Amino acid sequence: MLSKELVAASTVPLVLSVLAGGEDYGYALIQRVRGLSGGRIEWTEGMLYPVLHWMEDQHLIESEWKVSEGGRRRKYYRLRREGVRALETEKNQWLAVHNTLANLWKTQRVLT
């Protein structure tokens, strides 16, 4: 399980990355992240929605109500142009952290 801080920090890039693959609604988004992380990223599900609202306010994503085949109304989200740009920035930053850590751990493994 990830720490609370890391979950909070990674929510926006995760949402942006899932939506980069096409529009989706909140519940499916959570299932997607849970599946891809092998169950290690667990959100308190309801907490995702305020984040989605905030992202909408920041023009990163936009939403639309649609009715599913089963007759259930769901709010679908998709990326906006600002969201695509934000995703690029996030990607660079996370990769920078990831690469630095990976390099450090690689050299340390050699040393030990």
Next chain:
Amino acid sequence: MENSTRFDLDEAVRAWREALSQAPTLRRDDLDQLEAHLRDSVDLLQTKGLSTPEAFCIAKRRIGSDDDLTREFAKVNADKIWLDRVLWMVIGYACIGLLHSFASVASNLFTLAVHNLMPSDLLTGPASLASDLGALIVLLCLVWRSGMRADGFVWKLGNWLKTRPITTAVTLILLNFSGPFANMATYHYLSPPTVRAAQIWQVGLFAVFALIPPVILGWLLARSRRMKAS
């Protein structure tokens, strides 16, 4: 499994939603979204072999406690909620003003009829007062009856108005003007010339005041639409 026959999922979801809706920070739209999520979650858990009450219980826990949800939504909704409330207040104020215009026109016509039938000052005054109050009460009762239910007439009208700022403002201005001018026409028959002059000025002033709520409303609606678009 014998529990699942007695457990009413719709009732449980309704009670859960009802408890959440007590918080002013969650809007109807948020509640719809959370309810759809809860139902999706229950469906999925049921396909994994859980009974309905078990699935509901787990889905509820996963979505988060009422307190947590309320607190998190408050962070993002504060501005919108404030704007929404002011908007409803102004819509209410403008509608009451409008109803009052209609009521006073109806009352003036009634008074005029009484005056023509029995031209007595003793009768005209009370007739005017009674019909003024009567018309207003009848109109308010009509609104109350049809409007106080969720999804009732007033709710639908308010939501419809909220999506059309310019139409709403222009219509309200025209309607709010029509009342005073109709009144002016009836005063023309009712009042002695000296009083009439004062009354016409009064009506003119009322017409200017009638401009205020539609203008504020138009501005707020345009602002809220910009907020929604953003």
